Amino acid sequence: MSSLTLAGLGQKVGHELGVSSWVTIDQARIDAFASCTGDRQWIHVDVERAKRESPFRAPIAHGYLTLAMVASLAMEIGVIPRDAAAGLNYGIDKVRFLAPVSAGARVRLRVSLAGIEPRDGGQMIMRTQNTLEVEGSEKPALIAETLALLIPAAGAHRQ
Template identity: 60%
Template sequence: MKITKYSLATIDDFVGRELGVSDWVVIDQSRIDAFARCTGDTQWIHLDAQRAERESPFGGTIAHGYLTLSLLAPLAMEIGLIPEDVSAGLNYGLDKVRFMTPVRAGARVRNRVTLMSVEKKGGGRVIVKVMNELQVDGADRPALIAETLAMLVARDARDARAASEAGAV
């Protein structure tokens, strides 16, 4: 679901408002395994289903905290955090992250996004602070909450003209 009437020109009107909720995403064991291969984090609690079932307090394997954190950006973009009049949205940092509930292999998660603040930096650059709540289907508490920062870069006149000529606007 894309946010309506949301652009760099109107972004201040959205401060303090929920921007939307992403679709559900399944965190299956193959995604967890792939993340482990990419990062080198091969701790048994993520990869060894039999041992995790026997020894883990969670009764099975769980997703890496940083895997769940890495989902925030694409799920926020799915709901339209980056307005259409922006040429680029760049990760700018994190102000607060708390991992609250483990995500078991096979669970579904989604991101609830609220715009916290907007800081104009000049030159068509804006830093937005967003509260992300990664919810776990059926859980009372979110997997994580995180305040993320993104730098939005406005399209300049040359980019807008080229897009118009190409029929994109």
């Protein structure tokens, strides 16, 4: 469970909230993503062709697959305050895909709290800076500034 609270978020602005465990992005996950989205571009799903023709000499994960990993890894870190009934995706202000993630590579997420914006009814918008690191790479796979709408649980401290 998260150690964060809605009332205490203001003190965490500008600080790192945590780092996830390493997760392997294997070919099976890439293929499943391709199946779900219909994005079957050869650079992702044709292993032999990617080994021969790709500048990366291996299949790479879809950029949007790496972006989709942000939510689950952020939940693992515990970025939603414990007195919030829900934390809902509210948007992404900026995403940059900086390095490919080859099939079999491991990634982890590093999250910092960039800001909060109080809303009516004790709700707030939480802005986080998310960096998806690739093991053994100097460049992260992506950097994304995401927004979550935090809804307080019944009886939670109202600001």
